[in-house]
Amino acid sequence: MSSEDYIAVAAIDFGTTYSGYGFSTIQDYSVDPLKVTSCTWTSGQIMSLKTTTTILFRPDQTFDAFGYEAEDRYNDLSLDNMHTDWFYFRRFKMMLYAAQHVHRDTPLKDETGKEMPALVVFSECIRYMKGHLMNNLERLLPEVQPTDIKWVLTVPAIWDDAAKQFMREAAVKAGIDGGRLLLALEPEAASMFCKHLPVERQGATSQITCFSADSRYLVLDAGGGTVDITVHEVNRDGTLRELVKANGGAWGGTMVDKAFVALMAEITGQEVLDKFHEKHQDDYIDLMRAFEVRKRSIQPTSEDRITFKIPISLHELYREMTGGEMRDAVKNNQKLNGKVSFAGDKMRTDATIIKALFEETCTNIVDHLRQLLKNPQTAGTRTILMVGGFSESQMLAAAVQSAFSDLRVVVPHDAGLAVLKGAVIFGHNSHVITSRIAKYTYGVSCVETFDPKKYPKERMVIYEGRYEVRKVFSKLVEIGQSLSPDSPLEAKQYFPRGKYDSMEVNLYASPQKNPMFVDETDAIYIGKMHVDCKDHKGRVSGAYVSLIFGDTELRVKAVHDKTGEETAATFDFL
Template sequence: MASKDFFLVAAIDFGTTFSGYAFSEVTEFQADPLRVSTCTWGSSTNSVMSLKTPSSILFRPEKTFDSFGFEAEDKYSNLSLDNMHRSWFYFRRFKMMLYNSKDVHRSNLLKDETGKEMPAIDVFAASIRYMKDHLGDFLSRRSTQIRDNEIRWVLTVPAIWDDAAKQFMREAAEKAGIDGQALLLALEPEAASMCCKYLPVERMETRIECFSPRSKYLVLDAGGGTVDITVHEVNPDGTLKELHKANGGPWGGTTVDQAFLDFLSEILGADVLQTFRDGHRDDYIDLLREFETRKRAVKPDSDSRVTFKMPISLHELYRKMKKAEIRDAVRDHPKYGGKITCAGDKMRVDADLIIALFSKTCYAIVKHIRDLLQNTSTRDTSTFLMVGGFSESPMLQDAIKKGFPDKKVVVPPDAGLTVLKGAVIFGHNSKMIVSRIAKYTYGFKCWQQFDPSIHPKERKEVRNNRYEVQGCFDKIVEVGQPVSPDSPIGPQQYSPQENEEWFSAKLFASPNKNPLFVDEEGTLRIGEVEVDCRDDKGNVSSADVYLIFGGTELEVKAVHSDTGRETKAKFDFLG
């Protein structure tokens, strides 16, 4: 979609913990790229107001969509009060499925909070559709008359996701009613980088020069589920190139939530906490909301106790299951005795215990960055940009600053919205990132003539009256190699088998630089594309296959050897 074809860019940041959308018109972007509009969300049961809403979705018993975000949480809580929630489908923090699953398919099922299953793509599509429709209503209330075909959509995805997960999100968005031709996928740390590039110096906590030509900086995008890291260098013309393949891990803010639940389980018993979660969903949701608020205020130098409201239902359940009181359990606990007190429905916890909930997560992030900076291409990186909701945590900021005292650490204002606003900017100017680093060694599965110096003799077969080896890895791109969407990789020439009019190109990826076979340990089947080799008269010849790397999504094209006819094809990563 060319710029003249759309009047507004709308971005959806679909996060593990929270989601939101933002938008700007073309004229607004031209006047000020940071002039981006967002929506304010709130809960009907308390005074919570936020620029994002929880990534929670509720379906009716017949699996039709009911509500999303705060509304879904509130309604599910009310249903559980009347013990009517068990037949409903309630999903929260389900985005991590696409990171944790090593085998993403269209047919994947997703378990809700009580173990009931629905097709994952239906859950994701309904979530995206809700955001899309909510934006439409928002624009209508503003009397902004823009048709669907005048909107360019941007959907954020972690840079560490594989191609199958990205395709899954694209297909979910298309199922939600977004035209695939109008949809871009933006890598989250890159979007954040683009937002920071436009921030004026007076809005930053400290003066930075990381966007001057030839400078290098690291983007630490710490969200709810994952930590996504990229390292960029600024080209003389202001465009950006990636210096190291996207990396990171599952060390987002939800790991601190899990540490809190483990802490409660250690005090109360896993059986009590599980029964509380299953039987008192409303109070369980309130408890997690309360911790979400409390954890944002935890500082490394805190010395005062942190107070939590413990639901009365939890006290009653503990009394029923353990024949004792929670206050007695914390008083007599061999590890926590004297560090926790209970009074009424309040639990007061020593600051050092709450601070300790962050230690494992912060250690993992610091260690990963330290290992990353050992690479020759990243060693002289001088500035860290911390973005994403978890980057607003004083605990994580302190861990990064202490772990890297020689680096300049910058946390932009509203770090939790940086990705979302940057995604809008990316939609207006998606050509800012001109070069990325290949995350794997990519190659096609093929037959090769048997070579006793490299091929095991047990793999040789007789084919076409000679010894050949099947399942060989025909390398196209090597891991760590710079790739650009403007420079297709190839060509690799392939021909159909005898009496065939097409061939199937099966793409594989390996973490190794020089894999020999596609069945080596660690090698993944990425996708498959079929190429028609007939010309206009029905004659069959070979075709040159090019891979277009460097964009946010992998593309392929085939050029007919005789006619020069170009065929655009798409890999199926979900087959």
């Protein structure tokens, strides 16, 4: 898409806990790449640059509300006991990471266990944010049309190809033109943002500049659900190259939330807490919102007791179900006695109890960074840039700073908007990443002549007098290989079977460098490549197929072997 094709870039940052959007015109970008317009969301006393990733559907499964509005609306329904037939989804993005196999018809459970198609839920979220964004953009550019916009949707880099395709199809279902849509990998978007930050002192002067050529920096994108990590080197021309494959894990801020819920369950008992969640959704949401505020403000040096307002409904429910009082429950708990106490509707806890909620996620992140920085490919990395909403936690920042005191750890202002702003920058200049590292070894299934020196005897089959080996992993790309989005692999010739006028080629991935067969235990079937074998006159022939692995999405290109005409070729990972 050339600069003449659009006048503005609009990005939707679809997060596990919070979501938002931003946009900038070509003119904005040319003056200051960091000048990105976003939205301020409000709910009661809350004002933020993102809203909660929460969506509410009516009993007939039609859309009702999104974000804080969905939370508040569901609260009201709950107070009137009219919520039981409604569909209420929150923090559901991680389903695409946790699911073994994601399909177009994969169901998604709401907070009470009722199911809707996941594709509908995701697409309605995107549709809402798209509409909200367009309303704001039209105030600045009254004549703007959807065809004037290049769209960007963020996805975690550690997601597989099926999850990425799922998000693309959800966006298309939401009314975004697929030809005008880019997927941005979240840590890469954050890196694009960080690349423009003044972080280096120039010589002995006091001038602060952006990263210079040959600089290497690690971007730690800590969101609500996932922690995504990438390491980039600045090329001489200002572009970036990836040094190690995108990595990370499900160690985001929601791990701390789960630890807090586990603490509450230890006090009340799991049965009481589950009933509280079910019967008093409004109070449960208020409790978790209050914890979110505390989560951001708690510091490693905190020693004072921390106070939480506990809803009266939880005390009453505990009384009703157990016949006791919560204040007595903590006195009888050896681990919590003297460290947690109740006075009226207030729960007072030692700072050590709350700080302990961060231990598991901080340990996972620090241990992973240690292993990553031991990799020879990351040698020379001197800076860790912490972005994402969870990076604003002083507990996490302190843990990383303490573990890597020899490195410069930077948490930029508005760290929670780094991915969003970087996604807009990526939309304006998606070619700035010149190479990426293959996450897997990719290949296709093929048949080869049996070679007793190469293959085990039990793999031999006899077909029409020939000794063959089937399901051989024909390697296309090796794990760890540096790949450019502008350099397709060498084309391979494929032929349709029998009387078919198209062909499907199965694509596989493996964490091994040299897998032998596609049915090995750790080999993964990831999808089909579909190629149309008819030319413009309807004649059927073979095709030369080349794969492009170095982009944010796996792409395929095919040409007829007789005419050289480009033909339709697509991937289907769902």
